[in-house]
Amino acid sequence: MLKKLDPIIHSELRLAIMSLLISVNRADFKYLKEETESTAGNLSVQLTKLEEAGYIKVEKGFKGKMPQTTCSITKMGIEAFEKYVEDLKSYLKM
Amino acid sequence: MLKKLDPIIHSELRLAIMSLLISVNRADFKYLKEETESTAGNLSVQLTKLEEAGYIKVEKGFKGKMPQTTCSITKMGIEAFEKYVEDLKSYLKM
DNA sequence: TAAAGTAGTTTATAAAATAAACCAAAATAT
């Protein structure tokens, strides 16, 4: 009955990141930091975990002369997020 | 936009416990252990946390000669669960 | 009456989240 929830996604900050990337498809570090109201350190760590899981792609480039990290969700990430939402429903009676 | 999720509820096992108690209203330790597929130790710890938060009531009695711990959700618990579900929706686009 | 099972709690360990400290380069003020 109760499905096992993907632990990579079931973390408040990572869930927030995934949620944002599902909507916007592409977002830079600064935007994610503002929207999630997280610290840079925490965000950096969680982005790395999502990247290692293959759920997001992280690209490093420059915006003018300043470094810029851009993130986007992968196909695997979309599927994992959708499965997570489905599994979660078993807990929420939806 | 993204709401802060109640950390007492946002834990897989505690969410499962709350979800079960919302439905059945009353459940003993054994039932919760089976349904959640958790270890007794982990279950014991998480029940105590929910009790300390005022979200559940834990009553110790006997079933025949064997000790029996019975749990039920409180009004506070119901409200917290409902708020959690609402807040969660901001992440899931529902 | 010894061994095994039940119903848990307590304590120790592992994993995760978060915060603090740090780094390199750019922009700004002196």
Add this chain to the structure above:
DNA sequence: ATATTTTGGTTTATTTTATAAACTACTTTA
């Protein structure tokens, strides 16, 4: 020109959380 602050992060340390292992007390069964 050069010191100071700001930006955009990463790395490391600390705290918190989850989980597992060990233990307790009593009961049932062999």
